[in-house]
Amino acid sequence: MFRRNSYGVDGRNAPVTRTILIAGAHGQVGQHITEQLGESEHTARAMVRDDSQTDEVADLGGEPVVADLTADVDHAVEGCDVIIFAAGSGGEDVYGVDRDGAINLIDAASEAGVDRFVMLSSTGADDPEAGPDALEDYLTAKAEADEYLRQSGLDYTIVRPGELTNDSGVGTIEIGEDIGLDAGDIPREDVARTLVATLDYDALIGETFEILSGDEPIGEALEWFCSQ
Template sequence: MDKTLVIGANGQIGKLLIQMMTEQKLPVKAMLRKAEQAAEFEKMGAEVVIADLEADLPDAAFADCDKVVFTAGSGGKTGADKTILVDLWGACKVIDKAKRHNIMQFVMVSSRDAGDPEHGTPAIKHYNICKHFADKHLIESHLPYTILRPGKLTDGPLTGTITTTRPTDQEQQFISRADVAACILQCLDHSETVNQIEELYQGDMPIQQAFIKSVKGRLG
């Protein structure tokens, strides 16, 4: 059975994803930076590996995994230096390791303006630039990828319904972290999302249908 390595497991989206996966008895390995975080994830039923994105990544983290989810982030309270080290350089290191270990799918949690940082939110332009080049590195790696670009993240409930079309009203360009986690889980189990880039927002279409509609729309 496929095992998924979740990078950034102790983040809000990562933890929600681990919960969903363990509840469904799906094999998952949580990559954590601090050993004292391990007990919570082991109690959920996840395997744990201790590693730091800012240091050398152990091959053992990837060795028995078929899929990787990258949902790590430097956080909004850190400076641009941490954003570069985690969201860009850390992501690139994970991508390179994943390629060496022949990972079958890499799901990247990016940002809605990673495709066009020049016209994104000025205050987080550096963040969007880092996400842009991390996404580019993933695409050019030729790993089977899924890049998810969620809107503004909220702590709202899991609705199970989204849209992949950006709302014209900026006030509607948001999505709950729980729905993002559910979207990641959907991508890990459905091949139609491979080699696709999808924006994610609150919406009224069930997640699987929204992804299928988006892919069919691009195929004409």
Template sequence: MENILVVGATGTTGRKIVNLLRTSQYFEPIAMVRKESQIKEFSDQDIKTVLGNLEEDVSHTLSNIDKVVFAAGSGGKKVVEVDQEGAKKIIDASKNHTIKKFVMLSSMGADQPEKATELKDYLQAKHNADEYLKASNVPYAIVRPGSLTNEKGTGKIEIGQALQKQGSISRDDVALVLTRTLHDDSAANRSFEILSGDVLIGKALDSISNR
């Protein structure tokens, strides 16, 4: 059983990730929360937590952690402080704690933020964090979904290194992809885009892992 630090555990997608991990036979979630008042939500479900603020020192949050899912986001309010520098702090701490895998929730368009017509600052921050992770020597997977929806997941996606089109995907399916990608042999040191599609998530991830 591996301990998984879920950064952004109180977000909409983060909660879905935590709930998937708590039913897993392979992983145990450790929810990173910013305020003490947020602990009860998780402790009531017997989920462990750690206090950490991405705008402050977070090196303590990686103790006894095997892998990381970074699903935090500032909602466009503090893209440099949280989406970029906060991610870098967790990446640095991951290096120091020899984390076995770092799964980054990024965004479609983060590979070429200069081409964006909207959310350019956000995509630039995500791009900088992604590039920092790639250069860190921490084993990684970078997942870049299209627009997130709250529709029920289908368990099926379209996947590719660069899909060359716009689209959307449910948070349910994104959370499922992120948790599946935690396995050592899944999309190791790969970055890829995902949209709603027709291929089962497991099969889709196998296709990107074997390239």
């Protein structure tokens, strides 16, 4: 899985400028993603649900586009190279947004020929029934969206963080394939950094992994995972 390429021997891709759609750009993780991409060479297309959210994501460096995940999203996807799915219902409509909204966007990405799709999922999505009853529907929705993405034919990466916190990010994580639902937490800012950083590694295409707060710098952790 470890790949040598024109950027060097650490598995990273050669630098390239992309148009990246952030689904859920007004959410807590999505705002971090938008800000990080807004400071990069990439174009951060910030997808929000209504006009009242456009100014805030624009201030973060995003180019706002208004679209509803449960309706037509073709205009948001058009011309994008990459999609990062960071949307969520906040527990109010997990099947409508976390599953069906994700599936709707995956279908649009397939039709538009999007190069890559990065999914924000959750630890516990590999076995929803083993988690707390209160999370079963959420984890089931995530699991079904993840599986749909795997079967879509898109180049994908699925990132499953532990419990999300609003602590300041520190840029270090723990990474693995089966860390578990109750193993720990991680700041949303570091989740966003990890989602963005996956785009530097073609070796992460087709991979699903879990992350928590840890001691390894994000880039080094991803390089280690690529080498396994």
